[in-house]
Amino acid sequence: MSLYQIAKSTKFATSPDVIGLQSLLNAVLVALLLFGYRLVLRERFTCRKIEARKTAIIEASLDCIITMDHQGRIIEFNPAAEKTFGYPRKYAIGQEMAQLIVPPRLHEAHRQGLAHFLNTGNGPVLGKKLEMPAIKADGTEFLVELSIAVLQLEGPPVFTGFLRDLSSERMTKQRLATQFHIMSALSDANSLKDATKKILQIIAEDLNWDMGTFWIVENQAKALKAIEIWHRTNINAPELIRITREEKMPFGKGLPGSIWKSGEPAWISNIADDINFTRCSIANKEGLHGGFGFPIKSGNRVLGIVEFFSRKTRSFDHDLLQDVTTLGGQIGQFIDRLVALENLQKTIGERDEFLSIASHELKTPLTTLSLQLQMLERSLRTAPNQAGGIVEAHTKAPRDKIKKTVKICGNQAKKLSELLDELLDLTRIRLGRLRLDYTEVDLFQVTQEVIDRFSAGMNLNQKIDVRGATGIVKGHWDSTRIEQIITNLISNAIKYGEGGHIEVDVIADPAMQYGRLIVKDHGMGIPVEMQVKIFERFERAVGPSHITGLGLGLYITRQIVEAHGGSISVHSEVGKGSTFTVALPLEKNEAVA
Amino acid sequence: MSGTLEQCNTILVVEDDEEILSTLRELLEGEGYPVVPAKNGREAIEILEKMLHPCLILLDLFMPIMDGWQFLDQLNRDESKLLTHIPVVITSAAGDRARETAIRVSGYIKKPIDLELLLITVQKYCG
Numbered sequence: 001m002s003l004y005q006i007a008k009s010t011k012f013a014t015s016p017d018v019i020g021l022q023s024l025l026n027a028v029l030v031a032l033l034l035f036g037y038r039l040v041l042r043e044r045f046t047c048r049k050i051e052a053r054k055t056a057i058i059e060a061s062l063d064c065i066i067t068m069d070h071q072g073r074i075i076e077f078n079p080a081a082e083k084t085f086g087y088p089r090k091y092a093i094g095q096e097m098a099q100l101i102v103p104p105r106l107h108e109a110h111r112q113g114l115a116h117f118l119n120t121g122n123g124p125v126l127g128k129k130l131e132m133p134a135i136k137a138d139g140t141e142f143l144v145e146l147s148i149a150v151l152q153l154e155g156p157p158v159f160t161g162f163l164r165d166l167s168s169e170r171m172t173k174q175r176l177a178t179q180f181h182i183m184s185a186l187s188d189a190n191s192l193k194d195a196t197k198k199i200l201q202i203i204a205e206d207l208n209w210d211m212g213t214f215w216i217v218e219n220q221a222k223a224l225k226a227i228e229i230w231h232r233t234n235i236n237a238p239e240l241i242r243i244t245r246e247e248k249m250p251f252g253k254g255l256p257g258s259i260w261k262s263g264e265p266a267w268i269s270n271i272a273d274d275i276n277f278t279r280c281s282i283a284n285k286e287g288l289h290g291g292f293g294f295p296i297k298s299g300n301r302v303l304g305i306v307e308f309f310s311r312k313t314r315s316f317d318h319d320l321l322q323d324v325t326t327l328g329g330q331i332g333q334f335i336d337r338l339v340a341l342e343n344l345q346k347t348i349g350e351r352d353e354f355l356s357i358a359s360h361e362l363k364t365p366l367t368t369l370s371l372q373l374q375m376l377e378r379s380l381r382t383a384p385n386q387a388g389g390i391v392e393a394h395t396k397a398p399r400d401k402i403k404k405t406v407k408i409c410g411n412q413a414k415k416l417s418e419l420l421d422e423l424l425d426l427t428r429i430r431l432g433r434l435r436l437d438y439t440e441v442d443l444f445q446v447t448q449e450v451i452d453r454f455s456a457g458m459n460l461n462q463k464i465d466v467r468g469a470t471g472i473v474k475g476h477w478d479s480t481r482i483e484q485i486i487t488n489l490i491s492n493a494i495k496y497g498e499g500g501h502i503e504v505d506v507i508a509d510p511a512m513q514y515g516r517l518i519v520k521d522h523g524m525g526i527p528v529e530m531q532v533k534i535f536e537r538f539e540r541a542v543g544p545s546h547i548t549g550l551g552l553g554l555y556i557t558r559q560i561v562e563a564h565g566g567s568i569s570v571h572s573e574v575g576k577g578s579t580f581t582v583a584l585p586l587e588k589n590e591a592v593a
Numbered sequence: 594m595s596g597t598l599e600q601c602n603t604i605l606v607v608e609d610d611e612e613i614l615s616t617l618r619e620l621l622e623g624e625g626y627p628v629v630p631a632k633n634g635r636e637a638i639e640i641l642e643k644m645l646h647p648c649l650i651l652l653d654l655f656m657p658i659m660d661g662w663q664f665l666d667q668l669n670r671d672e673s674k675l676l677t678h679i680p681v682v683i684t685s686a687a688g689d690r691a692r693e694t695a696i697r698v699s700g701y702i703k704k705p706i707d708l709e710l711l712l713i714t715v716q717k718y719c720g
Contacts, residue, residue, distance in 0.1 A: 356687075356688060359686065359688070360655060360686045360687060360688075363686035363704045363705060364610050364613065364686065364704070365612070366704075366705045367610075367613050367686070367704040367705040367706055368610070368612040368613050368616050369705075370705035370706070371613070371616045371617070371620065371705070371706055371708060372616055374707075374708035375616075375619075375620055375623075375708065378708065408612065408616070411612070412612065
């Protein structure tokens with residue numbers, strides 16, 4: 001009954017005073033009602049506002065917020081949880097939490113913990129920060145930081161978990177550590193082989209890959225060659241390893257070939273889906289499914305490719321690819337430095353070997369020279385010391401002996417001088433100081449003179465046939481240097497010709513642009529792989545102990561020919577002999593020198 | 594092993610440089626030691642197979658066809674063990690490599706050759 005009804009039912013209800021009072025009461029009543037209604041409205045509004053704010057906080061949270069009821073079923077699953085675990089909220093609500101996000105091996109422990117709390121009110125994990133593994137919709141396990149709050153209002157308790165994905169944080173730290181490990185390994189490495197092995201092992205072990213290959217660009221073959229393969233001991237992929245080791249990967253083909261072409265890192269989530277990966281069926285068969293690779297670059301030049309495979313399929317990892325791009329540049333710089341260092345060491349090694357050969361070669365004429373002088377000195381010392389002086393005291397025979405000694409010593413001094421000239425030529429060429437004095441030279445005439453000199457000292461069985469005529473092949477060249485070229489080629493033909501006859505042709509090409517000197521022997525020949533090298537410094541087609549000389553002859557010859565604007569080439573077959581062809585421009589070509 | 598018996602003071606000189614070879618021959622023969630020359634290791638082996646023991650082998654190291662090191666290996670492989678007893682003295686300008694090899698043989702005279710040292714060495718082995 002309302003106040004109005006109470007008042008109405010009393011005996012004063014009809015008196016004017018009563019009527020006035022009743023009106024007043026009515027007004028108060030309405031006011032009270034309005035006030036109460038407003039209070040209710042405000043209360044409801046405030047509640048809604050709080051609710052909306054709570055929801056907004058939950059929605060906006062970067063951490064996952066997941067609430068479950070006392071039966072372990074999910075009743076709240078915020079957007080961060082959706083993103084982290086890969087389930088839509090609609091699907092997650094109502095699911096058993098253990099089944100959805102806890103790794104199977106921990107299901108039982110989770111359920112027991114919940115039952116224990118419901119029975120005893122004790123929960124050792126409540127109100128603490130924990131690190132636990134969790135599992136995503138795609139099956140990937142990862143580490144989360146977790147705190148659980150229990151809310152006990154009316155009815156059974158509910159549990160709210162706040163979870164943070166630690167994997168990205170860990171990953172960043174891990175990748176920084178990997179970068180550091182690689183940099184340390186590179187600074188310790190003495191050779192490319194040493195470095196590549198360490199690089200593969202560090203990346204694979206730190207970033208959880210199972211097999212890695214280091215490919216090097218072979219520019220001549222236009223292909224990639226695997227120089228190092230690393231795999232975990234529990235990986236059994238013999239066929240993939242064999243094919244990777246044996247087969248070269250052409251530009252644009254397979255994972256490494258396409259990285260070489262693009263110059264960018266590449267990712268294969270599942271090898272089975274990638275038709276461009278030529279080794280896919282073997283890798284698949286041998287249990288490798290995920291892969292990625294990145295280029296080793298120096299500037300824009302790709303020096304090599306590093307690729308990795310894993311047994312698991314791997315979802316695309318943008319951050320990893322960004323990191324390895326930087327890493328590829330750093331490894332590239334290291335390789336550049338290493339190659340420069342190796343070249344330098346090779347040059348120093350060659351120079352050391354050359355110095356030892358040069359010293360040996362200089363000592364050979366010196367040995368005869370010195371022995372002859374010691375013998376002469378000894379014979380003088382032991383000769384009868386008669387009045388009028390030692391030499392005069394000798395008979396005709398010792399005088400002949402002296403003449404002979406002087407001749408031998410003269411020859412040896414000449415040999416020494418020739419060797420020193422070669423050494424000086426080497427220095428001149430290296431410093432770019434090879435000077436040419438141009439005069440008109442008749443190539444045939446000079447050739448004939450050189451051959452005449454050689455023929456005098458040759459055994460009768462060996463013959464030099466020369467074809468050509470004077471007055472036909474004439475050019476503006478340095479006559480001393482041209483003589484040097486001819487001398488070198490003919491002395492080589494004698495030295496390596498094994499006593500067979502030697503053919504020399506002096507001709508002009510039909511267009512009268514070049515004069516050609518062709519020297520052919522029928523000796524041991526030069527293997528194909530040595531045919532380019534013999535024109536380089538300190539190279540010869542046979543081992544150092546086999547042939548005397550500095551090994552500079554063809555190098556110097558080539559330098560002189562090229563300084564004249566000409567060229568030199570060789571055609572040779574092992575066991576059949578060699579033909580050297582020098583082409584010299586017939587037009588005056590002083591600018592080249 | 595068969596062949597003519599050489600005088601016991603014969604010296605086998607293995608040397609590829611003709612000038613050095615003829616100088617050594619002139620010197621040693623002048624001192625009364627017959628010289629058998631060989632231009633490389635193979636020639637030396639052939640000579641050893643034909644003649645009986647020289648009192649000394651003077652051996653150069655850098656030579657064509659068969660160098661001094663290959664010659665020594667061949668010598669050591671001689672199953673009859675007759676050749677292994679022949680004293681070998683290295684005459685070489687090969688520096689450290691010659692010094693290392695000299696440990697395996699009787700001696701080492703570096704080039705350019707010191708005449709007095711050579712004569713003392715020859716007297717030591719050939720009387």
